[in-house]
Amino acid sequence: MKTALITGGAGAVGAAAARLLASDGFSVVLADIAHERAEAICAAIRRDHGVEAVAEAVDLSDPAACRRLIGAVEQRFGRLDCLVNNAGKTGAPRIGAVDLTAWNEVLAMNLTAPMLLCQEAQPLLKASGGGSIVNVASRVYLSGTGVAYTSSKSGLIGLTRVLAVQLGPDNIRVNAVAPSFLNTPFNKKIVEEDSGLAASFRRMSPLGRLGTAEDVAGAIAFLASPRASFITGDVIHVCGGTQLAPQPAASDGG
Numbered sequence: 001m002k003t004a005l006i007t008g009g010a011g012a013v014g015a016a017a018a019r020l021l022a023s024d025g026f027s028v029v030l031a032d033i034a035h036e037r038a039e040a041i042c043a044a045i046r047r048d049h050g051v052e053a054v055a056e057a058v059d060l061s062d063p064a065a066c067r068r069l070i071g072a073v074e075q076r077f078g079r080l081d082c083l084v085n086n087a088g089k090t091g092a093p094r095i096g097a098v099d100l101t102a103w104n105e106v107l108a109m110n111l112t113a114p115m116l117l118c119q120e121a122q123p124l125l126k127a128s129g130g131g132s133i134v135n136v137a138s139r140v141y142l143s144g145t146g147v148a149y150t151s152s153k154s155g156l157i158g159l160t161r162v163l164a165v166q167l168g169p170d171n172i173r174v175n176a177v178a179p180s181f182l183n184t185p186f187n188k189k190i191v192e193e194d195s196g197l198a199a200s201f202r203r204m205s206p207l208g209r210l211g212t213a214e215d216v217a218g219a220i221a222f223l224a225s226p227r228a229s230f231i232t233g234d235v236i237h238v239c240g241g242t243q244l245a246p247q248p249a250a251s252d253g254g
């Protein structure tokens with residue numbers, strides 16, 4: 001049975017992706033520092049979808065733990081068909097407030113961990129006949145909020161493109177999804193502080209709403225599926241149109 005590893009699997013997007021991949025028949029491994037939450041989600045997935053679902057406790061900011069994670073998947077399932085690099089963290093928004101420790105923490109989680117997991121997973125994906133890597137980036141790579149966050153997510157798209165070229169001959173496809181501001185706990189503080197950001201994103205979208213974890217999971221599951229068999233090195237914007245430049249109002253519609 002095909003196996004998918006989802007980092008940050010106890011979070012909103014990770015859990016939604018795990019549920020959708022399970023409904024597509026994947027066994028799923030949810031790797032998260034929030035182990036109890038991951039265990040509970042796995043129990044629900046086993047009950048609802050009848051596939052294997054296991055939680056791996058891991059701190060992805062630790063390079064050695066990233067390497068051990070792929071070993072644990074290999075030991076348990078003997079194969080890997082899909083790696084979803086989903087876990088991420090934010091940092092200080094303005095350049096004047098960036099401190100080097102925080103910068104390094106954001107890059108370790110958002111860029112170094114995905115790179116290490118791709119490196120470690122490559123032989124296992126190849127031995128499984130190929131597969132799909134999906135990196136969860138962000139719309140911020142287009143214009144940015146957060147210096148370390150934007151830099152790390154832009155780097156993740158660079159990683160996606162270079163690995164699509166390098167791993168294609170192993171039949172490994174590498175793509176990214178770039179969500180905009182989502183209605184998930186990741187943004188709880190911003191929404192609570194009522195900075196107006198959530199409302200701005202709602203207004204910016206031609207669809208007039210914020211995205212959900214399930215919206216992002218749909219794109220991840222598509223990229224993991226044979227329906228995306230000739231798509232690699234690409235970025236799917238799960239942004240409700242907020243990636244488009246706003247158009248000035250024109251009375252003649254031109």
Ligand SMILES: NC(=O)c1ccc[n+]([C@@H]2O[C@H](COP(=O)([O-])OP(=O)(O)OC[C@H]3O[C@@H](n4cnc5c(N)ncnc54)[C@H](O)[C@@H]3O)[C@@H](O)[C@H]2O)c1
Pocket residue numbers: 007008009010011012013014031032033034058059060061086087088089109136137138139178179180181182183184185186187213
């Ligand atoms: N929510 C948004 O608005 C939004 C927008 C664009 C991109 N994204 C990206 O989507 C991804 C998922 O976001 P989400 O909204 O589901 O976030 P979330 O906070 O719900 O989930 C993140 C998960 O990562 C886990 N995690 C944190 N630190 C960890 C560590 N050191 N080791 C292992 N696991 C760790 C958390 O426990 C949590 O379960 C992130 O990469 C984020 O940058 C989110």
